[in-house]
Amino acid sequence: MDHDTPLSARPPRPLDTVRRRVLTTRQLREYGVGGAEAADRCRPGGPWQQLLPGVFLLHPGPPTGEERLHAALLYTAHRPQGVPSQSRRAGSAAGPGPYGEAMVTGLAALALRRFAAAPPLLSLDRIGVLVPRTRRLRSTGFVQVVRAVELPGPQEVTGVPVAPVPRALADAVTRLQEPVAVRRLLTEAVRGSHCEAGAAVRELARARLLTRPHVVDAVDSLLAEGRAIAEAALYAMVRGHGLPEPVWNVELRTAGGPSLGGVDAYWPEQAVAVEIDVRSPCAEADADAVRRDRARRRELLERLGITVVHLSPSRLREAPAEQAAVVRTALIAAEDRDPAAYVVVLPR
Structure with a gap:
């Protein structure tokens, strides 16, 4: 069997209808161009050039950045058969x-x-x-x-x-x-x-x-x-959506006791704290331990009557109004809670 024979019995399409001038060997066959003819057109001084194995550029000049990109993707392309890739x-x-x-x-x-x-x-x-x-x-x-x-x-x-x-x-x-x-x-x-x-x-x-x-x-x-x-996004959210001014970047301690950790914003009268979820490389290396520590700390603060609101940088950036509503709800809900335990608020 001649491997340069077109794969389809349909008449080949004219090459001048090609929008992008980078084609594979298989695509060229659909246009009626076999491997031998493609190789001949890529001879020195010819009208085409072979950019990569099985990938041809249908003009003799230097490839553009876009043509190099598409040639690279055509060289690596593979469409799995049957079930989708897992x-x-x-x-x-x-x-x-x-x-x-x-x-x-x-x-x-x-x-x-x-x-x-x-x-x-x-x-x-x-x-x-x-x-x-x-x-x-x-x-x-x-x-x-x-x-x-x-x-x-x-x-x-x-x-x-x-x-x-x-x-x-x-x-x-x-x-x-x-x-x-x-x-x-x-x-x-x-x-x-x-x-x-x-x-x-x-x-x-x-x-x-x-x-x-x-x-x-x-x-x-x-x-x-x-x-x-x-932090700048948090400041903008609080001030841009009419929330009461908190104390910023503080450490919480029980009276005469150990540190409860730092928070990015704190409303003492309502006992509401906001933490921005920005993690360190060490934290990411042991995500389960971090989640456990965070859960224990949150449980401790909530036992003391302090509501902790975690905000992610992406949500602060993409949906500040929604995040402001979350904080506002926590501040309003504080009116119906029992007073929080006394905590000392120190600059961080």
């Missing part, structure tokens, strides 16, 4: 897209999101593409294959499937040795509201990058940045 995390997008499960990651993904700290697409030597660990696929040319046991749900940016920012950051940092570059990427991610500091740190921990001193230093700055942004 390798995605819970809650991710269902079903593979036109490139199968492959998605752009690392610096290329951040460049697509217009990170100022990421180099332009055309200047990247490698384009990272995230695929399932079980794929038998090698890095080649300008494609860096990145494997994952569990794929995140891709997000579409300019029509291209892209890994979420925390995962793209981790894959970029894996290949960066320059401390300044790492710090700039992480800082821009948080300042630009691309992701929460905690989400970025979780992904860095999952990639086992928190053993690298320059990454740990950058993470310390990142968490400080994330907390400062979250």
Whole structure:
């Protein structure tokens, strides 16, 4: 059997109808172009060129950044047959897209999101593409294959499937040795509201990058940045939605007893405390222990008659009115509770 024979008995479509000038061997067959003819057109001085194994560029000039991206995704594309893949995390997008499960990651993904700290697409030597660990696929040319046991749900940016920012950051940092570059990427991610500091740190921990001193230093700055942004959002929420002014950043103690810990805002008359849920890398390394400690502390405070409201940075940023309503409800409900035990309030 001639392997260059078109797969369909239908008459081939004309190539001048192709919108994107990057096609695979299989796609070319649908246009009536067999492997031998494609190879002939890619001869020196010919009208085409082969960018990657099985992937052709239908013009002789340098590929654009978009063409390199699509070539990388076509090279790594794989559409599983039968049942949907079980390798995605819970809650991710269902079903593979036109490139199968492959998605752009690392610096290329951040460049697509217009990170100022990421180099332009055309200047990247490698384009990272995230695929399932079980794929038998090698890095080649300008494609860096990145494997994952569990794929995140891709997000579409300019029509291209892209890994979420925390995962793209981790894959970029894996290949960066320059401390300044790492710090700039992480800082821009948080300042630009691309992701929460905690989400970025979780992904860095999952990639086992928190053993690298320059990454740990950058993470310390990142968490400080994330907390400062979250605190500013809390201030804006309280003052922008007419809540009474609390005392800010205080430590609570029982009279003559041990510390009850610090809170980000406290209303002494109503005995209502607000904590922003910004976690450290150490906390993420033992999430179960952190949850247990938090539950014990919350139970202790509530036994003393203090209501504790936990707010996440993302909800403060995305839904401040809703979070203000939660705090206001807690303040109003305090009127119907028994008076709280006396606690000492100290600056933190």
